[in-house]
Amino acid sequence: MKNGKLVSHVGPMGAGKTKALVLIHDQLVSEGKExxxxxxxxxxxxxxxxxxxTARDGSTVSGVVPLSTLSEILFFNTDQFHTVLIDxxxxxxxxxxxxxxxALTISGIDVHVFGLDVTSDNxxxxxxxxxLAQSDRIEKLKPKCYRCEGDARISSFVGGEKDGDVHVGDLDEYKPICRRCYFEDMKLKKAPQQQVKAADKEHTFKFNCAGFSITFSVTDSQLAAAGYTIDEVNDINTEEGMTNLLEDLGLEIFI
Incomplete structure (x- = not known):
């Protein structure tokens, strides 16, 4: 018995993976294959x-079998299969x-799988x-990047909130994007966070009063929320002023 082949067809959203599945299915059926x-x-x-x-061009394959896990294929008489397509x-x-x-390929069945090889986080x-490591052949399908028209490799998430890798959606929430544009987008998204972090500097103050010292750290935003400036904090030289400052900041202190 000959070994079957495992062929992977992968690419981002909009790459034509389902269309490839339909074409392969129809060709094999026309040849009389099961x-x-x-x-x-x-x-x-x-x-x-x-x-x-259903592909985006409207072509379809009916009679598709939904599975929870691939082990459910064991319930079928695979001796009659020539090719298995897994979407x-x-x-x-x-x-x-x-x-x-x-197991399918060892039993002589050709297997074609179709899917996303990387997440929207690349x-x-x-x-x-x-x-992909087990595949005998890999077909990388590359649509046009929605930003620059180059070859897209990633599905950029443009929807709202997304928890985890698995968030089922279509081109209303995912756009094909090339590597360069993807990393440029990442830089733009990180830039405001880095600016906020840089602006919100942390300052450490130490007060000596009545025979003991108090040291605490506070950020610019915490000072602003409490109604203080750095110069005003540095000007405090009484126990009462220090106590009021710490109460306004709501800080834990170390004596």
């Missing part, structure tokens, strides 16, 4: 149907993903590093 398409049960594609994948492979971030992909998407 093809089955799987997708993750939590992935709701355009049109909201879990038993179908949004990055969602199958489970311990059984790599063993199942290897980090490896879950299990995808291992999937």
């Amino acid at each position: 093809v089955v398409v799987f997708k993750h049960v939590n992935d709701i594609q355009r049109g909201g149907q879990v038993d179908k994948v 949004e492979i990055q969602f199958f971030d489970d311990a059984d993903t790599i063993p199942m992909l290897n 980090t490896t998407f879950g299990v995808m590093g291992n999937v």
Whole structure:
């Protein structure tokens, strides 16, 4: 029995991964091959149907089987499969993903997986590093960067709040972006934070009074909120003035 091949088709949002899946499916079916398409049960594609994948050009594949984990493929009679197509492979971030992909190919089945290889934070998407390492061939699909028209490699998140890597969305929340534009965006996002941090300097004051000393640290913003300037703090030379300052700042003190 010949070994099957594992082929990964990866790229950012809008790269045409689903269109590639539809084309491969239709070509194999036209050749009389037995093809089955799987997708993750939590992935709701355009049109909201879990038993179908739909490309942006409207082409579709029906009869798609939703799975929670790839181990559920064991419930099928895989002896009849020629090729397995798995959409949004990055969602199958489970311990059984790599063993199942290897088991399918060892049994002579060609496997094509489609998905995102990196997150919107430009980090490896879950299990995808291992999937690509096991692949016999990798097809990197590159749409145009939405900013400069160069080859895009990352899906830039332009929506509101996003918790974690898995936030299902479409091009209304994700835009394909090239590396250069991605890192330029990161610099712009970090710049205001760095400016605020630089402006909010920390100052340490030490008062000697009545035989003991008090040392504390305070930032510019804390001083401003309490209604003090640095010069005003430096001018305090009485126990009462020092006590009032510390109460206004609400600071813990070390004597």
